[in-house]
Amino acid sequence: MSKQMTLLIDLDRCNGCQACTVACKVENNVISGVFWNRVHRMGPVGKFPDKLEMFYFPMQCMHCENPTCVVVCPTKATYETEDGIVLVDSDLCIGCEYCIWACPYDARTLNPETKTVEKCMMCTHLLEKNELPMCVYTCTGGARHCGDINDPNSEISQVLAKNEGRQFKIHPELTNKPSVIYLLPRKGAETLCKSISRS
Amino acid sequence: MSSSIIPLPDGGKIVKTNCFECHSKCGVLCTVDKDDKLIKVQGNPEDPRNEGRMCAKGLSAPEILYDPDRLRYPLLRVGERGEGKWKRISWDEAIKWLADKVKAITAEHGAKAIAYGQGTGRGTNQWTQLGGFMGGEVGHSLSPGNICLVPMMVQGFMQFGMFPTFDGVDFDNADCIVFWGSNTVWTEGSYSSGQVGRSRDRGAKLIVIDPFFEHPLASKADVFVPVRPSSDVYMALAWLNIIINEDLYDHEFTTKYSNAPLLITVEDELPVTLDMLEDAEPNVFLVWDKATQSVKNIHDKDLDQDIWYRGELTLKDGKKVEVKTAFWALKELADEWSPAKAAEMCWCEPQQIIDSCRIYANAEAATISVFQGIEEHTNCKETLHLINIIISITGNLEKKGGNLSMPFWQQMRGLAGKPPETQAALRMYEDGPEGAKGTLYGTASLPKAAFAAMRTGKPYPIKAYICVQGNPLSWAENTKKVRESLMSLDVLCMMDYYMSPTCELADLVLPAAHWTERDYIGDEVCSEWVFGQQKAVEPLYERWSDITFWRTYGREINKEAWPWETDEELFDYQLKETNAGVTWKELKGKWIHHLPPFSSREYWKNGFPTPTGRAELYSIGNLRAGAFPLPRAEEAKETPYSKPEMAAEYPLIAVTGRRYPIYYHSSFRGIPHLRELAPHPMVVISTALAKKQNIQDGDEVYIETVTGKISMQARSSDGLHERMIMIPHGWWQGCPELNLPAYPDDSANVNVLTGDKAYSNEFMTPNMRSVLCKIYKK
C-alpha cells in the first residue's frame, strides 16, 4: 500500500491547552489571524451539573485521500505528495480562494499579507529531517500522533490498533475522505458517540 | 563545550536549559544561531518530567525575549509619581541610588520601614526573604505567599515535615487521580499533563472536585463533584466520614505511621504527655499499647497500639482525666458530616460525594492534587488539613502512585537563614475574631497591613518597597487601596520584564533578564531533580537577572548577609545548602542532576520529621503555633452562609483568577499569538443567569462587590451553578500589534472587587475564590 502520512488525535487526551496552536504558529511563522491549527471547544452543553458534555477538538487540515482542494485548484498550487500529504505551493497560488470553498474542514485561510492560501503542511520540513511535526512534538496531553498509517509498524498505527474501538473520522462520507483520525473521548461526548455508533 | 551545549554545524548551538515561564520549569532545548539569536525553543525529551512537551507560553519564549515592549535599561522617575517620565540611568547609578535611599530611610525609621517582595515563585523566594531579613528587624515578605503555596506547603510541613501535594503528586503511577481545586494540566504542565493522560490510558480513575465544568478534565472524570466554592471542607469531612465508617482506611499505616493513636484529653482535645502523668521529660506524646495495657511513648518501637482507645488516666496530682485517641476526635468530627449533610452545604449530590470517596479510598494507589481552588479561601487551613489526613489514613502518603515528598522542599528551608529575633514582634497582622494573625505564616506580614502602613504610618511607617517579578496592583486584594498605598511610598523599586502598572508608579524600574538570558538554578517544583538553568543567549540591552540584582544590591546594604561576590558563588552556596551534591559548574555542564529522595520516603524506617515522628492527623505543630491542631468545619468568611446580609444584595459567588493555559497571571497579553486566543477578559456566567438577566455573549457587564466595580464582556456557559460566576485576573496589558486594548485605571482588574475584610487566621489568605457580587448589563 502506498504511504499515507497523517495525524491521529486522541480527544480523550486533549486538554485544550492550545500548545499545538501556538507551536504550529511559531514553527511555521504563521501570522496573526491565520491558523493552520486551532483547538476548539464543544460545550459544556447540557444541564448542570451532571448531564453535561464537553470536549476539545483540534482542527487542522485532514490531509484528505481524495482532496477536493486539489481537484478545484486551477493552478495546481495545491497538490498531494506521494506520502499522502496535501501541500500548497505559495509561489503558484493566485489567491482565488476556490480551495477554501471546496474544503469542508475549514482548514484553509487566505493570508491577508501574502494574498495566498495557507494551511497545515504537516510540518514536512521536520518530517524530512525525521522529526515530528511541532504540534505533535509539543502536545502536552500526548494526544497527537503523526506517521504513516499504512505502515502497521509505525507508532501511529500501533496507537490506532490499541484504540481501534474509539477511532472515527470527521464526515468520512464526504467525497474528500479525510485521512486524519480522531479517537473518541472516553467520556464527555455521549451525543457524538451515539451518533457515530448509529451511522 | 559541555554536554549541555550542543554545537551545530552552521556555527549555532543547542542549549539545554529550563523554561521559567511557570513553576514547573520544563526541560527545553534552545536553538541559537551563530549570531546569538534565539530561533527556536522546544521541549527536551531528556527531561523525565515533561518528556519534550511544552505549553503555549513556554513556546513563546523567543517572542517574549525579543518583544520590543520589554524593559531594556534601568529607569529613574523624573516626573511626578505615576506620570510616566523616566530617565535612563546605569546599573551602577541605580544600585547606588537605591542603596542610598534605603540607608537614609533605615537611619530614620529603622530597617523595618523597608518592605521586600516579589510575585509568585520565580526562583528568587529565598533571596527576597533574605532581603527582608538582612535589615535585622523584620521580613515583611510583601508577596502573594499568603495566597499561594504557603498554605499548602506549611500545612504539609506541619503534618508531615514535608510537602507532598505539589510536584509530589504521582500522577504517573496512580490508579486514581483527584483534582481537588486544582488544574495542574494547565498550570504545572511538566509533571502532570502527559502523565495524567498516560495513567488514564492505563485505566486510572479520575475525580474532579471543582465548581466549574470547564475544568479540562471535568467531563472525562469518573465522578465530577460540582462544589460550591470554599465548601470543600465539608466535602472532605464527608469523605473522612465514609473512609472511617466504611472502614476504608489503611489500618497499618493509620495505626503505625500516623498519629491516629495519639492520646488527647476528651475535654479540650489537647495531647496528654508523659510529664502530665509522672515526672518525665516534656513533650513525650503517648499512645495506648494493647499488649501491655499501658500508655507508651509514641516513638517506641513494636507497639500494639490502639487507635480506638478511650479511657481514663491518672495525672501526677492524682486527678483523673478522660482521654481518647486523635482518631476518635476525627471520627466524632466526621460523624457530624454525613454525605447528605455535606452535600447540602456543597450544593452537590450526596451520591457524588460517596462515589468519589469510594473510588479514591478503594484504589490501590491514589493521588490528590490540590491547589488554588482550595488555597484561596479563608478556611484553607481546614480543608488542607483534612485532605492531608485523607491522604495519610488511606495509606497514600509516600506511596508510589500516591502523594510523595520531594527533596527540594526540605532542603530549601534554611536558605535565607533565620528570621530576625524581632520578627514576631514587628511583623504586621490583624488580631481579633475576624483576624488575620498568620499563626502559621510568621515569616511575613499581612500584605493588607503592610500596605496600610505605607498610607497611614501605622503601626509604624513603611517607606520603601523593593520588589522583583511581582505586580501587586494585579495580585493583591482591593487594588484601590494598594494603589493609594504605593503612591504614599518614598521609594518604590520594581524589577520586571515589562512596564507593569506597578512599575509605572515606581521611582526606579529595573529591567529583568528573561530566563533565556540568565543563569539560574531550577530546583523548586522540579520533583527529584535539580537543573542548571543556563542562559541560551547573552542578556540583551542592560537586562540583569533578579539574582544578580539582589546580590549586588544586598551587598551594598549588608555584605555579611550577602557574602557572594559572583552569582556562581551564590549558586554554589545554594546547591551546598540544599545538599544537592553538585557544584554549579558541574550542574551547568550536565544540566540535570538527580537528588536523593527525602528520608520519609522510607517512613517505616525513618518515620516523619514531626514532633510525633508520624504523619500527623493531629498537628502538634499547628497547636504550638497557636492554630487548631485538629481540623474544623469552618465556613469561609464571605459566603451566603457566613454573610447572609451581604448575599442579599450581592447574591452571586465569584471565583476569581482561574488560570488561562496561555497566560501567566498578568503576563503576556501583549504577545500577539497568545492574545489572539483570548483577546478579551470575559466573565463566565451560567446560561440560566444570562437568560434571566438577558445578557448575550459579548455584552459588556458590570461586576460589583462591596469593595468595587469593574466591567468585562460576559459569556455564558452551561458548566456552572446559576449563582456562580468566574472572573479572570491579570488584565491590564494591551496588544498594539492586534489593536487589542489595554485596561488602564484598573477597569478590568478583578482585584478591584476582592475585599480586605476576610482572611484565613492561619495563613492570612484572602477570600479570592468566594467573593459575593452581582452583575448587570452596562
Next chain:
Amino acid sequence: MQVHIALLISTVCQRLGLGLFIFSVLANQFMGVILPIDIIAVISLGLLGFGGLASAFHLGKPTRFFNAFSNFKSHLTQEALVTPFLGIALLVCILDGFLFDLGNGAVMMHWVTVALSLLFLITTGLVYQLSARPAWDTGLVLIIFMLTAAQVGSISTMVAAYVFTSSVSVSLTVVTILMFVLSMFAQYLYIQRLKTLEYGVAVNVISKPYNVTFITWLIFGVLTVAISLIFVAMQWQGAMVLTAFGAIASVIGIFAWTVLFFKTAIKVKMFPMYDVDLNLYF
C-alpha cells in the same frame, strides 16, 4: 459564507451579457425578431470584460492570473480556458461587417459564440457546485445559474427588441415568461431544499440574517418581474417601459439571489449532532 462582491458583480454581468447574447441569437433565428447581433455582442463583451476584470480583482495575486490554466479538472481552469475563445468569438461577431464580412458564415459564427457562451456559463456554474457546502451540493446550482442567465437574458432581449425594433414578438414574450417561471421554480426548490440540509447547516431564509436579502429578492426578482411580465403579456400600453423596468428588477433580483446564495452556503458543521457550535472563548 462571506459574500464575495467581486464575484457577485462578475457572475451577474456574465449571466446578463451572455444571456442577452444567447437569446438575441435565438430570437433572431426562431422568434421573428431582428436584432443587431454586432451591437448586442458589444454589450455582451463589455459585460463579460467588466465581469472578468471584477473577478480578476478578487484574486489575491491577479498578476499570476496565467497560473490558472494549469488544472484541467478544475472548473476555474476550464472557465479560464473558455474565456479567450469566447472573447474572440464575440469580437468576431462585432467586427463582422466592419473589418471583414463573414457573409453567410455570420450565422454560423453566432451559433459558435452561443455554444461558447453556454460552455462558459456551465463551467462557471459548476464552480459553485461543491460538496463541501451542503447548500451547493446539488445539480440545482448549475440549473439555477443557467436559468437565471436565461431569465435575465430573455427579458433583456425583449428590452433590446423594443429598443431596436420598437416591438417584441409573442414568442419572445412567451419564452421570457417561460424562462422566468422555470427560474423561479428552480429557485423555489432551492430555498425549500435549504431548510432540509444536513450537517447542521439548514437555513430558513425568512430568518435572520437572511431575511432582508430574501425579501429584496422576493420584491424585485419575483414580484416586480412577474407583475411587469403580466402587464406586458396583457399588451398593456407602457409595455416597453415596463419591460425595461422588469429587466432592471430582474438584475437586482439576481444580485439579491446571489447574495443569498453565498450567505446560505454554510460550511458543514464538524459536530452537527450537537445543538451548539464549537467555540473558542476562554
